[in-house]
Amino acid sequence: MRPFSPWKFITANKARSLVICLMMACITVCFIGGMYVDHPLEMYRLIYDHPQRFMLISPSGISLEIRDEYQDFKDNIDSYLPEGVTTVTYVPGIFVDYDSIMGFENDTMAYIFGDYDELKKFNEVTGTVGELPVLKDGEVMLSRDLAGNWGVKEGDMLEYEEGVWEKARLTRGPLKVAAITDTPGIVMLGVSSTYAEKSYYLMAMADKPSDAEGYDDATIDRRISDAVAKIKEDYPHVRIDTDATWMALVESQLEMMNVILWAVTAIMALVLSIMINAAFSALYDKRRYEFSIYKAMGFTDGQIFRKVLGEVLILDAIGLLSGLAANGLAILIINFVLRSRGLYFFKVSLIGIICMLVCNLVVVIPVVILNMRRVRKYDVTVY
Secondary structure, X not given: OOOOOHHHHHHHOHHHHHHHHHHHHHHHHHHHHHHHHHHHHHHHHHHHOOOOOEEEEEEOXXXXXXXXXXXXXXXXXXXXXXXXXXXXXXXXXXXXXXXXXXXXXXXXXXXXXXXXXXHHHHHHHHOOOOOOOOOOOOEEEEEHHHHHHHOOOOOOEEOOEOOOEOOEOOOOOOEEEEEEEOOOOOOEEEEOHHHHOOOOOEEEEOOOOOOOOOOOHXXXXXXXXXXXXXXXXXXXXXXXXXXXXXXXXXXXXXXXXHHHHHHHHHHHHHHHHHHHHHXXXXXXXXXXXXXXXXXXXXXXXXXXXXXXXXXXXXXXHHHHHHHHHHHHHHHHHHHHHHHHHOOOOOOOOHHHHHHHHHHHHHHHHHHHHHHHHHHHHOOOOOO
């Protein structure tokens, strides 16, 4: 190893270098923080981040005026449905609750159809479930994540009981869990003639699957978007829900979580920057004689600075890689422990990576600048 190599100083000062690496590893806490903040939104993306294949239509209130407006819309619905989206059925929309990995209680919409043929039609045009199980009247299927979250298994009866089990608003009677599938996300679909009675939700869905000519996702998506705009213009109190509107609503509601993450990142970056710069200052102030000797030997400021920069970047890289390895191990353990409950990290957080890199730059740049000044300051007269 060359005496002027950055590795020479690091290996000669193992204990001090280890302390700095551990401090740099703390920067990666921003990454796992991003993973936690992203989890609720990513769960919703599994549910709603798909091409629009149907519209869920309902009144936006219970006043007599709104009910009359909704009835007028239903009387004229045929003139508003776009080409290829004319299959209309009543479907009870049931909100179901589930817990996120952050401990928050989220909810999403489950659909209970009047008969199995309607459910089968819905699945054909949306592709929600790969292989749809056969369901009888009063039966539902759950995704494995939702079943784990609720702690239920096939054959269990889901029955609303205030204060005991309130995960779904099953106020019209119990439903039997007939099947649990590997469908991604939080999904509940079922068949119940009881629930279909007196439903005020209308579902207008594509007439054919996306592989049929003229029924591709882009075409149906555009037609549904145009229809939603036209209905809202003529009937402002008629509520139209699609995958796109739900996803936009969720993103707006969870935007504050990103603000909080950035605020925590800024505070952590400031604290770590002060601590790590203090550690580097204590370490490099002791090297003023070393720098002076280098200059006396004919090394330029640029050569000395490149050596110091190499040391900083190597320590930074070791710290980040060690921190990421520790975070990766923590994520694997969390997934192993919580996966059976439908709570697990299934995607690397982009915002977590960005926050970590920003925090790292806030820490490293001052270190580099201060050491550049030290290199220029010390000369042979110091020795």
